[in-house]
Amino acid sequence: MGLQHIQEALVSHYIEHWDAEDVDAWESGGKDIAKRNLIWSVVAEHVGFSIWSIWSVMVLFMPTDIYGIDAAGKFFLVAVPTLVGSVLRIPYTVATARFGGRNWTVMSALFLFVPTLLTLYLMMNPGASYTTFMLVAATAGIGGGNFASSMTNINAFYPQRLKGWALGLNAGGGNIGVPMIQLIGLLVIATVGNRAPWIVCAVxxxxxxxxxxxxxxxxxxxxNQKSDLRSMAKALKFSESWVISFLYIGTFGSFIGFSFAFGQVLQINFLAGGATPAAAALHAAQIAFIGPLLGSIARPLGGKLADRIGGGKITMWTFVAMAFAASILVTAGTMDDNTAGVASAGIMVTFVLGFIALFLLSGIGNGSVYKMIPAIFEAKAQSFDHMDRSEKATWSRSISGALIGFAGAVGGLGGVGINLVLRASYSSPAKSATMAFWVFLAFYIACIAVTWFVFLRKPSTLTTDVDEAKVAVTA
Structure with missing residues (x-):
């Protein structure tokens, strides 16, 4: 990558040779190209996240007496796009190498017209069957795939020393798409009531x-961007890849699962307190966006902290704090159950604060876990004596990009699990979320143990900090 290649990019939108580790070329204009691509990657991913989570807003516009779908049915409805989006992250991961980062970003953005138009039409026809709602909600999963292609693309643009911040900023900016569409839903409900969901789709x-x-x-x-299914298969031969994917269930799975469910959980509580459906929808919308917003903002912070301190350390202490926040929800839920579901203001405030803390912490954990991916494989690449500098960079970039997509897919499945656990909890005789809170607490404790055992127990032989790992990790 030199001045000639930079000029090529300005004219043709194509760069034949890109080496982000070339400091001279980076300072001569490479960083400006990377920044421009990062900005529009964030925009496209942001809109993708909004469409992926559109049904977390639509359910607030769906009174049971009109649409005939109860709380359990709504939890399953928002779980469907989570599942589809998670699965699509695997093919989306290799799409940027196959079609080009720019080309695929344009294509994947245009695909979003399909679920948006279908949702607009369906919400104007509430008499449709539940199966129809399920099928249309499934198309919203298209937006979930955008994350994998976007992250893989930006991973290729930035040097190792800046990946934590760049990936965190890219993902955080995209994640803000969730609270953004919830804010737009709030504005619609606050101005024209809960009977005009088509306005959200039109925007x-x-x-x-x-x-x-x-x-x-x-x-x-x-x-020279390479990330295909063969790269993914190579990445999955390393045990750390599976551990990273498991940990991402706890961080991103929590973020996306709670993002989709939080508004509905609030709405259920307000309805139990005697609010009308319209008032419950408004009160839920007024609070629901805060958690995803804080979680999105915290993601770059998690990446930055991981750059400085180490991904493993930040990730483990994040799970410790998440376990504490989950214990707050368990306490609040138990107190609520003991008052027959008629929560006091204090219990409601504790309940909301517990969720907000989980959102904030999951954002930090998202950033730190994703910083670990390029760090691990950069360290492994440096141990390959049979490769020159360029080959090491290409290998590290392709394997990291492939794992970013795979871990994103597995992590998204955690969001499916959260909605299904909440559905089962509310369908139980207790009709509350307390059982679900206990499940979340147990899982975070498991994540603490795994992070410590794999990445921190023996830092002299395995670490996620590149400078130390260059001489410690073997292929």
């Missing part, structure tokens, strides 16, 4: 078009 038709046009005008394709 996003404009946003989708803007993201596609911006990506087409300002992003670039990289000629």
């Amino acid at each position: 996003y038709l404009v946003f989708i078009a803007a993201a596609a046009v911006g990506a087409a005008l300002f992003m670039d394709n990289l000629g």
Whole structure:
């Protein structure tokens, strides 16, 4: 990568040779190219996350007496796009290498028109069957795949020393798509009530078009970007890959699962307190966006802390704090059960604060876990004596990019689990979420143990900090 390649990028949106580790080329204009691609990657991913989570907003517009879908049915409804989006992250991971980062970002943005238009039509026809609602909700999963392709693409643009911050910023900016669509839903409910969900869809038709046009005008394709299913298969031969994927269930799975469920959980509590469906929807919408917003903002912070302190250390202490926050929910839920579901203001405040803490901490953990991925494989690459510098960089980039998509897919399945556990908890004789809170607490404790055992128990032989790992990790 040199001045000639930078000029090529400005004209053709194609860079044949890109080496982010070349400091001279980076300072001569490479960082500006990377920044431009990062900005529009964030925009496109942001809109994708919004469409992925659109049904977490639509359920607030669906009174049971009109749509005929109860609370358990709604939890399953928002779990469907989570599942589809998680599965799609695997093919989306290799799409940028196959089609080009710019080209795929444009294509994947245009795909978002399908679920948005279908949702708009369906919400204007509430008499449709539950199966129809399920099928349309499934199409929203398209938005969940955008994360994997976006992260894989940006991973290729940035040097190792900046990956934690760049990946955290890219993911955090995308994650903000969740609270953004919830805020738009709040504005609609607050101004015209809970009977006009089509307005939310109409707003996003404009946003989708803007993201596609911006990506087409300002992003670039990289000629030496390689990440295919064979790279993914190679990445999965390393035990650390499976551990990272498991930990991402606890961080991203918590973020996306709670993001989809928090508004509905609040709505159930407000309805139990005697609020009308319209008032319950408004009160839930007024609070629900805060958690995903804080979690999204915290993600770059997690990446930055991992850059400085180490991904393993930040991840473990994040899970310790998440276990404490889950214990707060267990306490609040138990107290609520003992008062026959008629929660006092104090219990409700404790309940909300526990969830907000989990959102914030999951964002930090998302950043720290994803920082571990390129650090681990950069360290492994440096131990390969049969490769030159360029080959090591290519190997590390392709394997890291492949694992980013796979871990994202597995992590997203955690969101499915959260909604199914909450559905089962509310369907139990107790009709409360307390059982679910106990499950969350147990899982975070397991994540603490795994993180310590794999990454911190023997730092002299395995670490996620690159400088130390270069001489410690073997292939």
